[in-house]
Amino acid sequence: MSAPPRIAAILVAAGTGTRFGGDVPKQFARLAGKPVIAHAHAALVEHPAIGEVIVVGDPAAIGEVLGDIKIVPGGATRRDSVRAGLDAIEADYVLIHDAARPLLPVPVIDALIAALAEHDGAVPGLPVADTLARSDGALGDVVPRDGLVRVQTPQAFRYDVIRAAHDTWPPDREASDDAQMVRANGGTVTTVPGDALLDKVTFAGDLDRLERMIDSVQVTGFGYDVHRLAAGEELWLGGIRIPHDRGLVGHSDADVVLHAITDAVLGCIGAGDIGSHFPPSEPEWRGASSDRFLEHARGLVEAEGGRIIHTDVTIICEAPRIGPYRDAIRARIAGLLRLAPARVSVKATTTERLGFTGRGEGIAAQAVATVSLPGSI
Numbered sequence: 001m002s003a004p005p006r007i008a009a010i011l012v013a014a015g016t017g018t019r020f021g022g023d024v025p026k027q028f029a030r031l032a033g034k035p036v037i038a039h040a041h042a043a044l045v046e047h048p049a050i051g052e053v054i055v056v057g058d059p060a061a062i063g064e065v066l067g068d069i070k071i072v073p074g075g076a077t078r079r080d081s082v083r084a085g086l087d088a089i090e091a092d093y094v095l096i097h098d099a100a101r102p103l104l105p106v107p108v109i110d111a112l113i114a115a116l117a118e119h120d121g122a123v124p125g126l127p128v129a130d131t132l133a134r135s136d137g138a139l140g141d142v143v144p145r146d147g148l149v150r151v152q153t154p155q156a157f158r159y160d161v162i163r164a165a166h167d168t169w170p171p172d173r174e175a176s177d178d179a180q181m182v183r184a185n186g187g188t189v190t191t192v193p194g195d196a197l198l199d200k201v202t203f204a205g206d207l208d209r210l211e212r213m214i215d216s217v218q219v220t221g222f223g224y225d226v227h228r229l230a231a232g233e234e235l236w237l238g239g240i241r242i243p244h245d246r247g248l249v250g251h252s253d254a255d256v257v258l259h260a261i262t263d264a265v266l267g268c269i270g271a272g273d274i275g276s277h278f279p280p281s282e283p284e285w286r287g288a289s290s291d292r293f294l295e296h297a298r299g300l301v302e303a304e305g306g307r308i309i310h311t312d313v314t315i316i317c318e319a320p321r322i323g324p325y326r327d328a329i330r331a332r333i334a335g336l337l338r339l340a341p342a343r344v345s346v347k348a349t350t351t352e353r354l355g356f357t358g359r360g361e362g363i364a365a366q367a368v369a370t371v372s373l374p375g376s377i
């Protein structure tokens with residue numbers, strides 16, 4: 001039995017994004033909480049058949065967003081950048097992909113790799129759906145669209161074939177993609193079904209369009225917290241100071257309500273618990289307002305491109321009565337989470353004088369939070 005092909009990927013990211021504009025090249029603009037380049041890079045690295053991924057572009061700028069990975073400097077044209085990537089890999093098959101196409105579905109990669117068993121190259125192609133016409137301002141003749149496809153990347157090739165195509169291509173001739181170079185050198189290139197998600201970020205509005213196309217998943221997290229009641233302490237519940245004969249004891253302001261919600265939010269993104277972010281052993285958090293903990297958790301969700309969409313909390317105590325403060329607590333939590341108050345539920349219950357809450361020794365809170373995260377593609 002022969003060994004499986006060694007498969008590498010080249011992610012070209014050395015362009016300047018002239019048509020996109022902006023302060024930074026488009027591959028570093030943010031899409032769903034991450035730099036554009038990080039999306040396609042993750043898809044390539046995480047694909048089980050791809051053994052090596054080389055990124056081509058400015059090592060300092062790319063290293064800053066992708067960390068310690070293999071990067072080679074790019075060239076003046078896309079073709080030069082691809083060439084630099086080809087020089088840096090050893091493989092049987094290579095996938096060449098634009099960093100400017102961030103949303104890379106796994107089935108497209110699978111289909112490209114499978115096609116190389118029978119063809120020198122394979123590209124994703126999408127049928128043209130609109131009428132095509134010439135225009136110089138005034139509308140000109142319609143161009144027949146039968147048999148036309150929009151050619152996307154990744155473009156996959158047997159390594160020797162794409163290498164030979166680059167070696168023989170006239171240096172002064174433009175090449176808009178690699179597939180045409182392979183065909184010009186006598187290679188066969190097939191098409192596999194492309195995907196609208198793979199559309200390239202070329203103009204400024206393209207990023208918003210892709211953002212709207214990203215799936216979202218809703219996840220739920222749960223949080224629970226208890227603090228002891230003692231005389232001489234302030235009572236803070238849900239970010240509101242409540243007059244009472246006793247208050248909750250803790251390293252911070254001991255706001256069980258905000259702590260339970262913070263843990264629920266952290267639970268949505270698997271980010272540990274409040275103690276792992278704000279250890280009680282650190283003096284910095286002594287007496288801290290729990291607002292900061294919840295805002296930190298919201299920031300972590302937003303850094304993943306997520307959005308908190310709802311929370312529901314139950315406060316468990318015999319006293320004080322929560323009813324008179326419910327609206328103020330809801331409004332405060334809504335402000336901290338940047339939610340409409342209607343998306344915040346605050347409930348209260350007693351435990352019928354049973355247990356530590358029933359004896360008035362402490363107050364407990366339980367919360368769930370719902371977060372919308374960018375889904376898998």
Ligand SMILES: Nc1ccn([C@@H]2O[C@H](COP(=O)(O)OP(=O)(O)OP(=O)(O)O)[C@@H](O)[C@H]2O)c(=O)n1
Binds near residue numbers: 019076077081201
């Ligand atoms: N010298 C170049 C030019 C382009 N690219 C990469 O090729 C892909 C497709 O190119 P394009 O959309 O044309 O990107 P830019 O060249 O950056 O855009 P523009 O033409 O608007 O300047 C991009 O991922 C881009 O970073 C590259 O690696 N090296």
Ligand SMILES: C[C@](O)(CO)[C@H](O)COP(=O)(O)O
Binds near residue numbers: 078151176200202
């Ligand atoms: C390689 C490519 O993305 C395939 O569609 C396309 O040809 C790049 O063209 P550009 O002019 O560099 O945007």
